[in-house]
Amino acid sequence: xxxxxxxxxxxxxxxxxxxxxxxxxxxxxxxxxxxxxxxxxxxxxxxxxxxxxxxxxxxxxxxxxxxxxxxxxxxxxxxxxxxxxxxxxxxxxxxxxxxxxxxxxxxxxxxxxxxxxxxxxxxxxxxxxxxxxxxxxxxxxxxxxxxxxxxxxxxxxxxxxxxxxxxxxxxxxxxxxxxxxxxxxxxxxxxxxxxxxxxxxxxxxxxxxxxxxxxxxxxxxxxxxxxxxxxxxxxxxxxxxxxxxxxxxxxxxxxxxxxxxxxxxxxxxxxxxxxxxxxxxxxxxxxxxxxxxxxxxxxxxxxxxxxxxxxxxxxxxxxxxxxxxxxxxxxxxxxxxxxxxxxxxxxxxxxxxxxxxxxxxxxxxxxxxxxxxxxxxxxxxxxxxxxxxxxxxxxxxxxxxxxxxxxxxxxxxxxxxxxxxxxxxxxxxxxxxxxxxxxxxxxxxxxxxxxxxxxxxxxxxxxxxxxxxxxxxxxxxxxxxxxxxxxxxxxxxxxxxxxxxxxxxxxxxxxxxxxxxxx
Ligand code: HXC
Numbered sequence: 001x002x003x004x005x006x007x008x009x010x011x012x013x014x015x016x017x018x019x020x021x022x023x024x025x026x027x028x029x030x031x032x033x034x035x036x037x038x039x040x041x042x043x044x045x046x047x048x049x050x051x052x053x054x055x056x057x058x059x060x061x062x063x064x065x066x067x068x069x070x071x072x073x074x075x076x077x078x079x080x081x082x083x084x085x086x087x088x089x090x091x092x093x094x095x096x097x098x099x100x101x102x103x104x105x106x107x108x109x110x111x112x113x114x115x116x117x118x119x120x121x122x123x124x125x126x127x128x129x130x131x132x133x134x135x136x137x138x139x140x141x142x143x144x145x146x147x148x149x150x151x152x153x154x155x156x157x158x159x160x161x162x163x164x165x166x167x168x169x170x171x172x173x174x175x176x177x178x179x180x181x182x183x184x185x186x187x188x189x190x191x192x193x194x195x196x197x198x199x200x201x202x203x204x205x206x207x208x209x210x211x212x213x214x215x216x217x218x219x220x221x222x223x224x225x226x227x228x229x230x231x232x233x234x235x236x237x238x239x240x241x242x243x244x245x246x247x248x249x250x251x252x253x254x255x256x257x258x259x260x261x262x263x264x265x266x267x268x269x270x271x272x273x274x275x276x277x278x279x280x281x282x283x284x285x286x287x288x289x290x291x292x293x294x295x296x297x298x299x300x301x302x303x304x305x306x307x308x309x310x311x312x313x314x315x316x317x318x319x320x321x322x323x324x325x326x327x328x329x330x331x332x333x334x335x336x337x338x339x340x341x342x343x344x345x346x347x348x349x350x351x352x353x354x355x356x357x358x359x360x361x362x363x364x365x366x367x368x369x370x371x372x373x374x375x376x377x378x379x380x381x382x383x384x385x386x387x388x389x390x391x392x393x394x395x396x397x398x399x400x401x402x403x404x405x406x407x408x409x410x411x412x413x414x415x416x417x418x419x420x421x422x423x424x425x426x427x428x429x430x431x432x433x434x435x436x437x438x439x440x441x442x443x444x445x446x447x448x449x450x451x452x453x454x455x456x457x458x459x460x461x462x463x464x465x466x467x468x469x470x471x472x473x474x475x476x477x478x479x480x481x482x483x484x485x486x487x488x489x490x491x492x493x494x495x496x497x498x499x500x501x502x503x504x505x506x507x508x509x510x511x512x513x514x515x516x517x518x519x
Contacts, residue, residue, distance in 0.1 A: 021094070041092050111151055128169045129166045160249075166190055220305060
């Protein structure tokens, strides 16, 4: 074949590969409101940056007449490209080829890009749209999944891994996304479950729709499996770019920096009066976050799950930082099982990838009751304490208002190696709130008082005495547990200066095989 003919053959083969399972199946994909694998990749990456690999790979299965049906690329599009000029490795399952089902060769393609990402230290982004293990391949397909899972595990904490769910993701297939750092889902066509509605019906006799069982709404509100939910695929792909902009390429890199256009010494007088005088009245912690972050921007993780705690990425003077903050607007900002797990995972992500942590505290304690105890609040709360205590990144804590009991300790207190622990003048740092404390300490004395007016006057007097002693930051500051009491309007500047000072922090944990976090 002459050169020209050879080049033409290449061009023809590429065109054939780009058609995946054929135009009819592409049309069917579009008719469901879904993009094809290559359309998704191209929309997510910088223009013209995608370099596709293994376009000519075909499956090797000869069962059930499969040798008669092969497609170039075999059900997954893989390669690398850039997001804002930074390298990322990608794979996108192609539903037009055997429903994106996972074959031995498809696994090999995915593993190849994962291995390359580990070698060069770059994030892996997987777009999932698949009918699960390729049924015709049996154990080969299962082994293929296992190869991917093992790589997900070894890559965890080395390079960021993000999973986008743009179609079915069922059975054991869910475990690759579950092993990654972030899962994103769209409101339509995106679902994840261990077993589908038919199996559920036969085993538990429940009637449940696909969306109820594993849709984006369920996973972002109830199970917490999904970290982000968007209306459309396009929005999700853009959100992936935003997420990538906050995180380093790998565990050896420092956080990404952008130019800061917001004055670092910007004061906000509103903060001086944002906390209501009545300690039982809520306020929106997000207003504080908006006020102190560069340009008021933040990217919230799991915004609809355990809303009593906020986990988000912000920038301070252009540098990415993770914020964990109690939200008094929801359940008074109490710590429960879900909030503890959510925050613990976020703290560990930040620590793994050198992202400094700011903690904003307004916590009345752990949520009491059988519901929480039966659900294991003891171990879930311990997860958060463990995560904070082992984290070696710069940690700045600001007590905004309440900080009581075990929850005070868990929320990045000084003794869990908090680097700089500040408090607002409104802070109340104590074992418990005034009324609870007076009940315990004065219960017997109170019971003896028969006259109702005298009783309430006595209680008030004792509560005032307790508040004067503990419902302020100065008792803790007198011991050095609080490094300084700061004026609220000056918080942005104090936080930025704290993190600048801590940017050269060096701290390592004792050598060990790995820890035994209370899972
Ligand atoms: C081979 C598959 C397939 C699979 C779908 N296809 N799933 N081929 N193996 N697992 C093929 C179909 O035959 C069809 O081929 C094409 O993909 C599109 O499928 P449709 O059924 O026409 O599409 P749709 O109606 O949208 O339904 C999608 C679906 C359904 C809900 C995913 O296909 C389905 O239920 N598939 C089986 C799901 C499943 O049980 N998988 C195994 C899960 S267990 P043509 O030629 O018509 O285009 C598992 C274990 C993993 O994955 C363990 C890991 C440890």
